Amino acid sequence: MIIHVVAFRWKPGIPAGHVEEVQAQLNEFAATLPEVRSYRCGSDVGASDMGNFDFGIVAEFDNVDDWRVYDKHPRHQEIRAGVVRPWIDERAAVQFES
């Protein structure tokens, strides 16, 4: 199984409502793909004092090809360009096997 991990740090001033919109669009998109075994995302709860990022995504795929369907999907590109990328300050991502 491929575990897909992303963390974003948003640019200062991102409206809370915009983060909810990002979350809704990602969840709705992921739910349309049979290749996505599980998909969870959300805002940092503020429990850590170690300089956390602001938003996390964790998804599961059977293999790298399935992850690539999600990664390269036109609707995904649209969400990235439309609501995610304009507000990204920093992005960290990993895909690992488990």
Added chain:
Amino acid sequence: MIIHVVAFRWKPGIPAGHVEEVQAQLNEFAATLPEVRSYRCGSDVGASDMGNFDFGIVAEFDNVDDWRVYDKHPRHQEIRAGVVRPWIDERAAVQFES
């Protein structure tokens, strides 16, 4: 449920054997804690061309208090200080509810 997400970028020159040692110590530690509902970590598979980090961790906890037991545990601090922190170039972490 609290989803705990971490991504590391290692300093250049970290030996592959050292990454395996980090992974083994984290897995062994996490397995000792009843508060940890699931724990997975591993090295990036190299499938992305978007500047990925090198190593990911995804863990699940019932609540923030349980996450804190893991986060603040003396053995965790020991692993961080002993084998993780000396090789961290960048770290991204998020805890989110799902």
